[in-house]
Amino acid sequence: MKRPFYPLLAAISILLIALPARTARRPRYGGTLRLEIEAAIHSLDPAVAAASPAEAAAKEQLDALLYDYRGDHRGESRGAGGTFTGSGAFRISAWEPGKHVVLAANDDAPGGRPFLDAIDVQMGRPARQRMLDLELNHADVAEIPAGDARQAAARGIRLSISNPDELVAIEFAPGRKIAEDAPARQALSLAVDRAAIAAFLLQKEGQAAGGILPQWSSGTAFLFPTTFDPASARQLWSEIPGSPKLMLGYDSDDPLEHMIAERIAVDAQAAGISLAAQPSASGATARADDRGAVDARLIRWRMPSPRPGPALADFVAFAGPQAALGAPPLPDAPDKASPEQIYQCEAGIIAEGRVIPLVWLPQVYGLSARVRDWNAPAPGAGWPLADVWLDGGAP
């Protein structure tokens, strides 16, 4: 009897492909890591400002690889042609603005030469393409939107998920009539179903936020409830004279903000609140520009430090003094703030109601099977590519 062996052969082949080339523990030197990111960086010159928050964030990550920031010395240096060489773990070896950059290991890097020989960065890659490239083993590290993490995991992509460190919130514009109405702000806060945003829009990869800082950082987040009470919201709103309409702005280039704004509009409508979501320009100046046109705006703030004191101080600076009106200030050295001081400041901001926290997001990355020693970056820390190595890279 002739027995077909092709299925067995195929199964063995799949098994061999799926298995990593090596099962080692101590780092190996060599290899080129392929990184894909969403943002398109148009200049790596530290003196040139980025055009959007996404570009600024990505540029900051690459800067951390190129420049040694230890101490006060920025570490940048220019070659004969005015080009940047950097003094960090890597140096630029090829540069195509907005599309592609190759970083080569710096043999004289502080802290030792990186294990990787090079990093090949593809910029401006959309999320769907990044996931596809991970599946096809055309990329080693790629950013994954938090809301796509479950889908990526279902497709067999290896994921790295950080502690939630990015806050999405509603920020009221100072000076707008409806924004200055405390019951109106409270009504909107009660009308938003944060748990639904976390569960459905973010596919459970986000956490509903009642406070500014996540529980893992402050230890007190559970003291700020995420109450969803549309009946009370309706009651509060009905007591506001003049049937006002609330305009909520969001970054038109940010699909997550778009989805959240639409969801808030639905929740508000269900509570009898007249609210319209309005797309607006992206970029660092958008918040200021919007203030004449919208009553509130979605904001995204990423913690610069895992420590609650410095993180909250940064948030106060980010949100502006209006947000912290009535809140007891943090000490001048926020890293010395006591848990009580941090809690009181945070409670003051929440009580003021000019910022309505919605959800916390983690940073999610897809990794190929050969990536080793990747630790999810902590707030304020860059991509750990100087310490990553490739299983299969030549020693």
Added chain:
Amino acid sequence: MGEKWGDRGGIGETEFGCAMMTGREGAADMMRFPRRFLPLLCTLLFALLLARSQANAQAQSSSQIAASAAMPSRWNDAVNKLAAEIAAAAKPAKAIVLKLENQSPISEAQAAAVREGLASQLRQSNLSVRFAPAAASNPPANPPAGADTANVRVVLSQGADGLLWIAQVERADSRQVAIVPVPQAAAPALPGRIPVLQRRIVYQGREPILDFTVNRQGNVDSWRVLGDGGLAEFTAPLSAGADSIPITRKPLRNAPASRDPRGRLAINAAGYPAILLGNTSCAESPGESSLFCGGQAAAEWPIGGGWRATYDGDHNYFQATSLTSDISSWKLPAFFSAATFEPAQGAAEIILSELDGKARLYSRGTDAPKSVFSGWGDEVATLPANCDQDWHVLAAGTGDWTQPDFVQMYRVENGQASAEGERLNLPGPVLSIWRAPGESSVRMISRNLETGMYEASVLSASCGN
């Protein structure tokens, strides 16, 4: 250096006793008994052993509970402070309904001890305390707080800065929050007893550890801990707490930069203590507060078994050369770690964890490996057992430094490796295992991913049942 690791990690006398009774001497004694008593004696012996083992198990179990339930003394101040703040916030209430939730990594037994401590302190403040039923999801609302009763929800929480104990005190007309930061309990540096392969954690620290030694003189331990930033030296009476030990730190100057630093506290060829760091050695100058690294000649690492190694400074691996003149031309491949044997007869065998992720056993003078071992990690070492004449091989697991790890003991006979005993599971990666020439235990550096601490441990082999 004179390290005597073994004298703090002895095995239980009960196990030795059993082994002796079932050994040859015991059998010879029993031969003198009349044969008809033999079944009775065996039955009695069996019953005695059974009862004793059960008693031991019960004693061990109860002592573990007692030990874990004990609240660290450094938490007493936090308990007192929180109780005082609760009592102040609860005024003028005469009674308290207390509910405690543990959202921190401390054990439930410790949480229960905190609860009892709080209740005790509150009662001393003339407050009547009763505990809310465990099923109550939101105790401040159940039962309703009146003028005479305050509902208190205490949450044992944790943030990035450490433990926080938080009390929400609710009365009929007010709600207050009290927050008390709590000093972290020092991780216990206690021996962990593992059958066959024993691990004793001897030092823990936040900074990376490259190597460590301890000498005991009388009742005092003298420690040297080498990190990538310098050498820390301290002495401690065995009963001293970790907080009260003065530490001398000597920074390393001109140290080679590496993202996978290797360092060792060794004995050089002249018999003096030496500090090896990558491909250099670092010297202590009398009266200097720093250690200076560098020199013309590449540092030679003693790896035992008649071998020495030099470190490739551009990478993170070693090259071995023989100290024996008759096989000095025998060149071995590059490796990450080596397991060398020291049999009296001098047969030179060596196991190398090589750059391709496999470990290979080489016999004296032959270029081709005698055996190849797959599935071992990059850290290997040999370990003599104190109950037999055999040498055992320890190998760490595979993966990378973001994952838990383990150490498995193997017996290597005729080129075949067979696992011995239970693997020693660890909550983080093994960064280094090695045995100094002449020592009967292995030094292990690992990282505990749950606490973030680097841990220095001593591994030894016991011959348990």
